[in-house]
Amino acid sequence: MATATGIQSLPNAQNITRVVLPNGIVVLVYENFAAQSVVFTGTLNAGSIFEPFEKNGLASLTAAALMRGTKTRDFNTLATIQEDIGADVNVGGGTFKVSFSGKSLAEDLNVTLDVLADVLRHPSFPEQQVERLRAEVITGLKMREQDTRSRANRAFTQALYPPNHPYHYPRSGTLQTVPSLSLDDLRAFHATHYGPRGMIIVISGAVKAADAVALVSRYFADWDNPGQPEPPVLPDFSLPPTITRSRVALAGKTQSDIVMGVPGPSRLSPDYQAATLANSILGQFGMMGRIGNVVREQLGLAYYAYSAMEGGHGPGPWTIAAGVNPANVELAIDRALEQVRRIISDPVTADELADNQSYLVGRLPLQLEANEGLVGTILNMEMYNLGLDYLLHYRDMVYSHTPLSLLEATQKYLHPDRFVIGIAGPA
């Protein structure tokens, strides 16, 4: 485990075991005998960017349907295997990737990996189960239709990203598309996109690295799918020339939710770190940064008002979100935009930068306390090519930034006169 003084004990190339199986699967293991559990997480190249727009929701439904039955185990058997031992395996669709995770007591890693391999490799998509799942998904979508935060976010996303861009479409699909996805669609999507190429699995817990690698190898080494396609290239697009609003009115609501912003840096961008520091100052640090200070602390307009950067493999959004009384929507937007204008005009102060550098570096012990934080951090290092010694260099990287490098990053991305604003509130 990390210690306050021993930076060499952070996860790094020396204490992470990294093995590439012959079929391309990257296995990373971090031994952590302080815990009784073992946790894994990982990704496959089968996210929603691979689905046709008219079949929006296909990647997500396919991922969710994996646990509904395999060629040798039905839904109940799969559930019983996990729940009997207090274990949990999940698969869920993202934009670029399908993510999976599992947690169990350390002695049960073989069980959770067996379930994972079975559902990823041999799903049977039983009709009755898929229809039941579809009805549950539709129920969830109907609830989301009435959720102001969800609707504000969707209004924002659809106005920001054009219809020829995968980010325009909600990952879970819509009430129009989900009913029309067929079993054959699911089976074809799985057959085409699920495979070992590009797969990463990270394991942390009370297990020896060699044993964990051997288990992954036992369940996955003979997996093959030569036809797995490369991710499509995302189309270019430009921001609207002026501020654009998209409003959704919902009956019976008492508060309006606002989501506003622009495309931000991808995790792969060289200025991601500078933008992260700037975002922390803008809407995270302390009580939600400068935005929280003005909108919540000074004006009392909102319980929550913060900024967030999604990152990811593409131009994920850089947003400001707030929930306010409907009468205060325009005031909250104005004050938030003032803070955006300020952060692209004036360099942040030396004190602010120092505070936020200290914050990003100082929170590593908390981030790495438990297995979930460890596997998530190691997965990011692998997935975004940060290098396994990333954490050893992290402090120097964070402290290499200056008020000017932050200013450059904010000026590149944040254009307050071209913000897209989604608002959902009472009719």
Add this chain to the structure above:
Amino acid sequence: MSGVTKHVLKNGLTVLLKEVHSAPLVSWYVMYKIGSRNERTGTTGVSHWVEHMLFKGTDQFPAGYLDKAVDRVGGSWNAMTSFDYTTYYETLPANEVDLALRIEADRMLNAKFDPEEVESERTVIISERQGAENSPGFWLGEEIQAAAFRVHGYHHEIIGDMTDLETMTRDDLYRHYRRHYMPNNAVAVAVGAFDSAELLAKIEAHYADIPAGEPPALFVRPEPPQNGERRVRVERPGGSAFVDLAYKAPSATDPDWFALAVLNSVLCGPDGLGGGSIDNRTSRMYRAVVETELAAGVDGSLSPTLDPFLYSISAVVRPDRTPEEVEAAMDAAIDKVVAGDITEAELARAKKQTRALFAYSAERVTMQAYWLAYCETIGDYQWFEHYMSRIEAVTLDDVNAAAAKYLRKSQRTVGYFVPTMGEGDDEGYDDEDEGEDE
């Protein structure tokens, strides 16, 4: 699990220490024995609002100081108000624990409650309530509590009734603070990488001179017996219907609580103590209402509470089904367990699940410190220490007896949320994608 030491300072502050050296962190909780259960009509929500005001400054640490100070060292911090307590915590790198000790010692006594800050926070809290009101589940929960508890303070939401949030004064808040915030009405807990003797000396240095106060007389009105089933129905715009069966449940310190917890595992799937959860697809209730395609999901909830609260089973009704159909199927599943249908195998399985979830909950110092503080607040920290052995000791007879005793229709409140429109079609709202110049 063991290793907890308990100390009571001369001013009555109870201190629990537990060394955990697996990560270089310390979690520090100060929990006050005051929550929404003790609030009177007219000042409902006062505990939660006071909690907010403790972030608004003292002479030593002005507003905005402490959240930044904790972030600066990479810590996490928060505060929570519940039925039974109001609590504050910081989890920090171990070498920064002094900061947490200083912050909590200072604001136990010196929060300013500046009138302008009170007014600014009023709208923040109203916004917090309005945000919750946007969710249909909030309305149903509020109605169920109000129906289930006619007399006891559990009858109102922790955040308080809107009318009280609009009218409560600075003096109401300050009076509540002075009456309840004192060392002899608090439990302080540290879990993490420290030397107990050294840390105790530091705690003495920061807290021992805070004067004890007059022990507060708590406003508690026991709930009278319930004479028959109660039913509430909330009709509002929403995306789907819900059914909630809320049975009167024993307090956490009642021996029956553990039998009911095991029963809940069998009926609705196990509840963790934080640190991870698992699915409930093999539970009896899932099979009764989700596999039969009546509901999209079902969940059971049994919180440990100081006074008897509720054991709730909630289902999300599928759009093509009715709340009545779901309720009937839930009742059929409940009737079976009341009739003694649970097997030894189910009991053993519930215990194994609980063991796993309990192990997960011990992996974060923040969770351990929370549970020790909460259990000491409601009676004895050993409730958490003995949690697994109490679960292991539950027999099939205990489970059957708990089912017969608590799952009675006469002792429940049934709540329906019925959406008045929508069901996901476009009726009732407008989508406009307008480009607007500014």
